[in-house]
Amino acid sequence: MAGEPGRSGDPEPVAVGLLPGPDADSTPFWEGCAACGRRRMPPRPMCPHCRSLEATWEVMSGRGRIWSFVVPHPPLLAAYAEVAPYNVIVVELDEEPAIRFCGNLVDTPDGALDQVDPHTVEIGEPVEVCFAPEVDGIVMPRWRRAS
Amino acid sequence: MAVATGQCDVAVAWRSRKRGAASSRPWAGVSSRVGGNNQWTRPFGLLRPVDEIAMLTRRYCHDYGATRDHLANVALAARAHANNNPAAIMRDKPLTREQYLEARWISEPLCLFDNCLETDGACAVVITRSDRARDLANPPAYVHAWAQSIPRQHQTMTNFFCDDPLEGPAWACAAKLWDLAEIGPAEVDVAQLYDAFSPLILLSLEGYGFCARGEAGPFSDGDGLRVGGRLPTNTSGAGMSEAYLHGFNLITEAVRQVRGTSTNQVDGANWSLVTSGEGVPTGAMILRGEG
Numbered sequence: 001m002a003g004e005p006g007r008s009g010d011p012e013p014v015a016v017g018l019l020p021g022p023d024a025d026s027t028p029f030w031e032g033c034a035a036c037g038r039r040r041m042p043p044r045p046m047c048p049h050c051r052s053l054e055a056t057w058e059v060m061s062g063r064g065r066i067w068s069f070v071v072p073h074p075p076l077l078a079a080y081a082e083v084a085p086y087n088v089i090v091v092e093l094d095e096e097p098a099i100r101f102c103g104n105l106v107d108t109p110d111g112a113l114d115q116v117d118p119h120t121v122e123i124g125e126p127v128e129v130c131f132a133p134e135v136d137g138i139v140m141p142r143w144r145r146a147s
Numbered sequence: 148m149a150v151a152t153g154q155c156d157v158a159v160a161w162r163s164r165k166r167g168a169a170s171s172r173p174w175a176g177v178s179s180r181v182g183g184n185n186q187w188t189r190p191f192g193l194l195r196p197v198d199e200i201a202m203l204t205r206r207y208c209h210d211y212g213a214t215r216d217h218l219a220n221v222a223l224a225a226r227a228h229a230n231n232n233p234a235a236i237m238r239d240k241p242l243t244r245e246q247y248l249e250a251r252w253i254s255e256p257l258c259l260f261d262n263c264l265e266t267d268g269a270c271a272v273v274i275t276r277s278d279r280a281r282d283l284a285n286p287p288a289y290v291h292a293w294a295q296s297i298p299r300q301h302q303t304m305t306n307f308f309c310d311d312p313l314e315g316p317a318w319a320c321a322a323k324l325w326d327l328a329e330i331g332p333a334e335v336d337v338a339q340l341y342d343a344f345s346p347l348i349l350l351s352l353e354g355y356g357f358c359a360r361g362e363a364g365p366f367s368d369g370d371g372l373r374v375g376g377r378l379p380t381n382t383s384g385a386g387m388s389e390a391y392l393h394g395f396n397l398i399t400e401a402v403r404q405v406r407g408t409s410t411n412q413v414d415g416a417n418w419s420l421v422t423s424g425e426g427v428p429t430g431a432m433i434l435r436g437e438g
Contacts, residue, residue: 017179017190017192018179018180018181018189018190018194019179019180019181019190020180020181020182020186020187020190021178021180021181021182021186022182022186023182023183023186026186041187041308042184042186042187042302042308048299048300067206067307068202068203068205068206068209068307069202069205070193070198070201070202070205070254070255070256071252071254071255072192072193072194072195072198072201072253072254072255073251073252073253073254073255076192076194076195077177077194080192080194085252085255086192088191088192088193088198088202090202090307098310100307100308100312101187102187102188102191102193102307103191104191104192113192118255123205123206123209140190
């Protein structure tokens with residue numbers, strides 16, 4: 001309650017994990033191209049290099065390397081605390097390493113966040129994108145170790 | 148700014164935080180759909196500021212060979228200063244390197260003691276013209292130079308989307324600050340560097356030019372960040388060990404240092420740097436004493 005004094009309880013639990021809330025800039029990514037990326041990330045109206053408002057969608061290889069990763073531990077939102085510790089990775093794309101995506105390393109597209117032992121993850125590992133089953137019209141990009 | 152442009156003669160700037168109430172915490176009112184910049188990180192479980200900074204930290208350590216011992220240098224220096232500061236929340240709680248290394252993880256590679264405190268508190272500064280300040284009861288701290296900056300491509304806390312994630316807002320701010328100042332980093336006697344997380348100190352030391360890129364870890368070795376060391380840093384204990392008031396208590400400590408009233412006083416401190424956060428749109432200020 002606003003203004004209520006003192007410490008009272010844990011954060012509000014969220015029953016399921018979080019989903020992106022697409023906006024005008026990001027809708028083509030989440031619902032159109034479905035996540036191979038383009039050379040402006042995150043999507044935004046203007047190119048940070050030449051200030052152009054023009055944009056096209058490019059199909060990329062979906063391959064990259066792990067640039068960094070973290071292993072979160074609780075306290076976390078309930079849906080994430082249940083699977084902690086898990087990995088969160090940042091992937092740099094093969095085509096343009098300065099284009100980076102946040103995501104998770106999994107073995108199967110619908111795998112839980114803790115499917116891969118987070119302590120086996122290494123910077124520089126080659127990965128390739130896969131796509132989780134649609135939830136509420138959203139397809140989430142995920143990453144598997146490249147064969 | 149209001150004083151300098153004649154809008155007023157005296158200004159009071161203040162900051163208060165009340166994080167004890169559940170309603171004021173970041174997760175209060177969280178929705179299962181996240182928009183804006185957060186849609187690219189939160190759904191994957193990169194939920195908290197500590198997760199975002201841990202991502203940079205892992206890469207920083209990978210690129211430059213920095214270790215948890217270097218992060219511990221930051222945490223232990225702040226705690227040692229706090230142990231000698233009667234106003235610090237952690238005054239009576241010493242911290243050893245062993246305790247640091249054995250502490251629970253929050254977001255690997257960052258542990259509990261890499262994080263700032265959560266504090267209910269407030270502080271304020273009074274700003275007036277130098278001609279009025281001269282005959283006041285306490286010696287003034289002169290605002291010598293200040294700057295605010297945001298680097299190209301930057302969005303809050305997600306430097307890893309920028310071309311060069313390990314050269315963040317501090318670098319952009321430092322360029323403007325040193326351009327405006329009559330001194331350089333070598334003349335700074337004492338620094339208060341925004342410390343929501345310990346790695347921000349290492350990045351800030353590099354960004355503001357106290358050492359070369361990648362060298363902040365060794366810079367912190369020994370008593371590098373303590374009074375008597377290379378650059379006495381966060382001499383009140385700061386956000387990690389005094390109180391976390393979004394950096395405002397770093398300003399009051401920067402003032403105390405040029406007045407000579409800190410409980411961890413740097414002898415003859417005349418040039419005092421205070422910065423805002425590396426990782427967000429930032430600012431920095433150089434205070435000068437009467438020396």
